[in-house]
Amino acid sequence: MSKPNTAIGIDFGGTSVKSAVVRDGKIIDRGDVIETAQHDAKSLLEAIFTVIEKLRAAHPDVAGVGVGMPGFVDSANGFVHHLTNVEGWDEVPLAKLIKDRTGLAATVENDVKAMTYGEWKYGAARGVQHAVCITLGTGVGGGLILGGRLHRGAQFGAGEIGHASIDYRGRPSPYGAFGGLEEYVGNQQITERAAALYRVNRINRPVEKCTPREMADAANANDPIAKCLWETLGDEIGAAMANVVWIVNPEVIVIGGGVAKAGELLFDPIRRSINARTVALFHENLRIVPAELGNDAGIIGNAALVLDSLG
Amino acid sequence: MSKPNTAIGIDFGGTSVKSAVVRDGKIIDRGDVIETAQHDAKSLLEAIFTVIEKLRAAHPDVAGVGVGMPGFVDSANGFVHHLTNVEGWDEVPLAKLIKDRTGLAATVENDVKAMTYGEWKYGAARGVQHAVCITLGTGVGGGLILGGRLHRGAQFGAGEIGHASIDYRGRPSPYGAFGGLEEYVGNQQITERAAALYRVNRINRPVEKCTPREMADAANANDPIAKCLWETLGDEIGAAMANVVWIVNPEVIVIGGGVAKAGELLFDPIRRSINARTVALFHENLRIVPAELGNDAGIIGNAALVLDSLG
Numbered sequence: 001m002s003k004p005n006t007a008i009g010i011d012f013g014g015t016s017v018k019s020a021v022v023r024d025g026k027i028i029d030r031g032d033v034i035e036t037a038q039h040d041a042k043s044l045l046e047a048i049f050t051v052i053e054k055l056r057a058a059h060p061d062v063a064g065v066g067v068g069m070p071g072f073v074d075s076a077n078g079f080v081h082h083l084t085n086v087e088g089w090d091e092v093p094l095a096k097l098i099k100d101r102t103g104l105a106a107t108v109e110n111d112v113k114a115m116t117y118g119e120w121k122y123g124a125a126r127g128v129q130h131a132v133c134i135t136l137g138t139g140v141g142g143g144l145i146l147g148g149r150l151h152r153g154a155q156f157g158a159g160e161i162g163h164a165s166i167d168y169r170g171r172p173s174p175y176g177a178f179g180g181l182e183e184y185v186g187n188q189q190i191t192e193r194a195a196a197l198y199r200v201n202r203i204n205r206p207v208e209k210c211t212p213r214e215m216a217d218a219a220n221a222n223d224p225i226a227k228c229l230w231e232t233l234g235d236e237i238g239a240a241m242a243n244v245v246w247i248v249n250p251e252v253i254v255i256g257g258g259v260a261k262a263g264e265l266l267f268d269p270i271r272r273s274i275n276a277r278t279v280a281l282f283h284e285n286l287r288i289v290p291a292e293l294g295n296d297a298g299i300i301g302n303a304a305l306v307l308d309s310l311g
Numbered sequence: 312m313s314k315p316n317t318a319i320g321i322d323f324g325g326t327s328v329k330s331a332v333v334r335d336g337k338i339i340d341r342g343d344v345i346e347t348a349q350h351d352a353k354s355l356l357e358a359i360f361t362v363i364e365k366l367r368a369a370h371p372d373v374a375g376v377g378v379g380m381p382g383f384v385d386s387a388n389g390f391v392h393h394l395t396n397v398e399g400w401d402e403v404p405l406a407k408l409i410k411d412r413t414g415l416a417a418t419v420e421n422d423v424k425a426m427t428y429g430e431w432k433y434g435a436a437r438g439v440q441h442a443v444c445i446t447l448g449t450g451v452g453g454g455l456i457l458g459g460r461l462h463r464g465a466q467f468g469a470g471e472i473g474h475a476s477i478d479y480r481g482r483p484s485p486y487g488a489f490g491g492l493e494e495y496v497g498n499q500q501i502t503e504r505a506a507a508l509y510r511v512n513r514i515n516r517p518v519e520k521c522t523p524r525e526m527a528d529a530a531n532a533n534d535p536i537a538k539c540l541w542e543t544l545g546d547e548i549g550a551a552m553a554n555v556v557w558i559v560n561p562e563v564i565v566i567g568g569g570v571a572k573a574g575e576l577l578f579d580p581i582r583r584s585i586n587a588r589t590v591a592l593f594h595e596n597l598r599i600v601p602a603e604l605g606n607d608a609g610i611i612g613n614a615a616l617v618l619d620s621l622g
Contacts, residue, residue, distance in 0.1 A: 129465070130464055130465050142558075144558070144559070146458070146462055147457070147458065147460060147462065151457055151458065151559065152560070153559055153560025153561065154440070154441050154560050154561060154562040154596070154597075155560055155593065155596070156560075157557075157593055158558065158560040159558065160557040160560075160593075161557070163557045163589075164553075164557040164558055165477070165550060165588065166476070166478075166479040167477075167478050167479055167480070167490075168478055168546075168547065168551075168588075169478070175589075175590050176587060176588050176589055176590055177557070177588050179478075235479075236479065239476060239479035239489075240479075242475075242476065242488065243475040243476055244558060246468075246471040246472070246488070247453075247455070247470065247471070247472060247475055247554075247555060247558060247559070248455070248462065248464055248469050248558070248559070249463070249464025249465050249466055249469040249471075250464065250465060251465040276487060277476065277479075277488050277489065278487055279474075279486050279487055281383060281466050282468055282471075285465070285466070286465075
């Protein structure tokens, strides 16, 4: 019997639950999008079952279901401990519930780790032994591939690059760290910092025109404040990544998430910052590249995780 | 044929080259100590061959030689790229030279990684999947065991915790980082900071009475400046370790090296700092413990590395 190559990947987000049938790393059919906020936990689970059954009916070769969740999970046991922004998902044995209901193999993984796995299997980190992925958005998350394996750590918590500190006496964060990267370069923080920069320069720019997207447009139009902002953000992100480089010595750093859409405005200062903060041995062969799978990285990664769990 | 359990471990240091026959993780016979400074590279290599042949003559069951080197090595190929404080060892195929001369299997590893491996196989990190070792001395080094394997990274450089930064705008280091931990808590830096603390407090204390050892004695005698110094050092080391904890989520942190002899003066503020800077999930089951194998960790680790390389 040949190795199964088709699975359902589910990307459970704070806003919506997206799903697809994935075959050999390619999405071949998408499930109906579920709006997370329109359901309590029980009805959300039922909606997920419905999506699974519908996709499976159309694709009988589906061999399993992989789900990525925004929060703390025990991926060895397919268990959800706690979700960051969705109520009612504390201590849920999700893999077992899916298996009992559908008879399909199921895995549960942290969302950013699943994206990391997707980028490693089929995206920007293909073929390497040691990769770091970082997602820049409302929050800053990360994942590690080390020695050709997803590194989860003792409590499945590894990769929390957004909470690692760049300044041990810096801004406090809700997670205990001082100077955690997310407190500098999260979406909201970027917007607030940009608005403050215009304010101290006595330029009238409303805060809603200070989002990362607006700041990228402004920098591309040669606005000096916006250009300076991206230099600063790149330096800070690079400082955090330099620490990861010293500690795990990766071959590639994959950067994704909405803020990464600023492109070279951000990637160029990130590269300069890492190069300035590490010795040549660590950075001369280091690739720093954008994520390739975009919003599908989680779906593709989760499908790969459940297929690879079948051995 | 039973698996070989006896090898020669060699700890090549800036001051001396120490060696021993190790059986099942225990030192059973020590080789003559070689003073590094009394030799050029060629005669040092000959002296090492002599030690190997003498130990092997006394213990014919020796199955290999593992050497730990203070610098950058390619452990996959047994190659020394560059040593930090010893001249004449650039681009030396050391494992091959040993094998050609003695016929024995040979491995070459970075010294701190070999110590980490020793502490993991036979010391304070026995039996765990994910461990971090840090050595506090003239320099600050580190090593990682992740997923039950020594993590070396893309250029065999992983674990450089002493160069990872705690303050991205902090003190510059010779390695490019700003705010690298070693610039705060290396032996010499501790001494200089202590001397400065006494000076600004208008207390006359000569710098030679400001070494980490003297400062531990002073703190144990309730000297308030020395007690404050250890609090500060522990906070800074804890800040660096908190970053490692967020990134790799280990089960145990093993702390060794001369500065670690300060004991609870240092370990207690390190624990408080890590606990304050991470969420409970990451630290409530985290053990922070002193190294167990002391100066023999490298010898024992190198012997284990060559035996484990035999498969």
